[in-house]
Amino acid sequence: MYLQSLYIENFRNYSQQKVEFNAPKTILMGNNAQGKSNLLEAVELLGTLNSHRKARDRDLIQSGASIAHICGKLEREISTDTLKLTLRRQGHRTVNLNGENLRRQMDFLGVLNAVQFSSVDLDLVRGSPDVRRCWLDTLLVQLEPVYAYILKQYNQTLRQRNAHLKVCQKSESPSGLEELAIWNNQLITYGTRVIRRRERAIQRLAPIAAHWHSNISNSTEYLQISYDSHIPLEYNSPEIIRKSFLDKLQQRSVAEVSQGTTLVGPHRDEVKLSINQIPAQQYSSQGQQRTLVLALKLAELQLIEEVVGEPPLLLLDDVLAELDLLRQNQLLDTIQDHFQTLITTTHLGAFDAQWLHSSQILHVYYGKVISE
Template sequence: MYLKTLHLRQFRNYQEQKIEFTAAKTILVGNNAQGKSNLLEAVELLATLRSHRMARDRDLIKEGESVSQIQATLERQTGISDLTLTLRRNGRRSVALNGESMRRQMDFLGVLNAVQFSSLDLDLVRGGPDGRRNWLDTLLIQLEPIYAHILQQYNQVLRQRNAFLKQAQDAASSPKNLEQLALWDAQLAATGTKVIRRRDRAIQRLAPIAAAWHANISGSTEVLQIQYVPSVPLTQNQPEEVQLAFLTKIQQRAVAEMYRGTTLVGPHRDEVELTINQTPARQYGSQGQQRTLVLALKLAELQLIEEVVKEPPLLLLDDVLAELDPSRQNQLLDAIQDRFQTLITTTHISSFDSQWLNSSQVLLVNAGKLSS
């Protein structure tokens, strides 16, 4: 797939900016806080309808404006698609494909595929489990767009169940409350089972690819293992069994949940375990080794998406080359070649060799304006 044009209106610090991409690699050069990352974020939003910077829609709209729009023209083997995402400060976002409004945002997903790799991703190893869950969910949305709807359903049930638990704290054991809680339990287990099974399946597919990349980058001196560890025992990935295990675990924690007024069991508390040579990665070795792991994860994401959608996704590299030593930089750049259309942000163009520069489109970014 190839992103031909990107048009930003009142998005972040861009008033109006149209970009035509003329090479497989585009290098965006500029000082910090000029809008380089914002441009990559716009592409990421078109791919996943999420921002890894976790901004609310109103934070994505240029100050003083009420509406923002991202438009793109994308070429795929199946033909050319025009994508439009409209963000509103006081209302719901809307999406359109080839000029036609789409009632379900889920139908917009899967048209453009992209893998984002930023310096924030280094927290995948060092940070808490919520960052790893969010990373896995974003990957799953691209592998299986219906997952966005499944996750939304689960989060909605979770919010309502938590609200009920808080409100029922004072009269926890009344028969009426226990009856109502049983209804929430059933809904949580039904929606949560769908999330757990899909996450487990995705990790089963990703883990061997990431392990192979990691062995390649580390010179086979280290063994990477990735495991999905749900808060519900997962002996077999069969829906009835997972759902039964889920309900059993909820009932075991019922008293603690009522006491604390919050849901203690479910995919919102799951972990993705990363281990190197059987040691938890966050406790293992240097920053360099942790960076090797994240690089292996990102290359595995690219490969898995390509296998599933049958086309190479876009790669968005946000100020990440500066974080990698020359050896890891070369591993990454060699893996990309011209196989993936790549958008790269950097503050210094000197970090690229002349061969790369000659085959790249170079754009200067200054205060939300682009020049070549």
């Protein structure tokens, strides 16, 4: 797939900007705080409807404006699609595909696939379990767009169940516990779907990431990735998982009512990362962490291409500054012209002459994009 053009209006620090992409690799160069990352964020939103910055819609809209637009024209092997996302300061966002407003945002997902890689991604190793769950969920939305709906339903049920637990915490009424059983059933239904899909994704991703990690580390280290759930997953059978889920909820019911929160479910699960069977979060060096994250991102690219049938876009946000020369070369050599790549940088020193010759270079200055 190839993003031909991007148009943004009242988005972040851009009042109005159109960018035409005319090379497989586009280098966005400029000083910090000029708007380079904002352009990548706009593309990310067209692909996943989410920003890795965790920004609210009203924070994405330019000050003084009530509405913002992000539009992209995408060339795929079987079609050319026009995508439009409209953000509103007051009210819901809307999505439009090929001139038609879509009733379900889920139908917008999976048209443009993109992998984002920034310095923030180093938190995949050293950050909290929530960071790794979010990374896995974002990948799953690209592999299986319906997962966005499943995860949304689970999170809504979780919030409602937590609210009910707080009511039970203040009251010993039997009716409260009876109603809790209803929430249990819904939590188990959606939670089982989340758990099984996460487990399957990790099973597919793990060997690919291990292969890349071995290449980058010259076969001196072995990467292991596993999905660590509170619910036993030995058979990955929905019936067995549902029963185990219910057993765990019943076992923790007293503690849950006492604390007023749900203690069992995929929102408490972990993605375990180990190097030579040692937990990476605790013992890996900074260099090992960078190698691990680079391997994960390269594995994401490969897995999405295998599932979707086309190479996704790669969005590199000032990431070369975080990698040493060896890892920079590994990443740049892998990209070549296979993946359309948008890369931000403050200088061109990390790129060799061949890379620069085959790249489109755009200068970003205070919310304006200028061709070289």
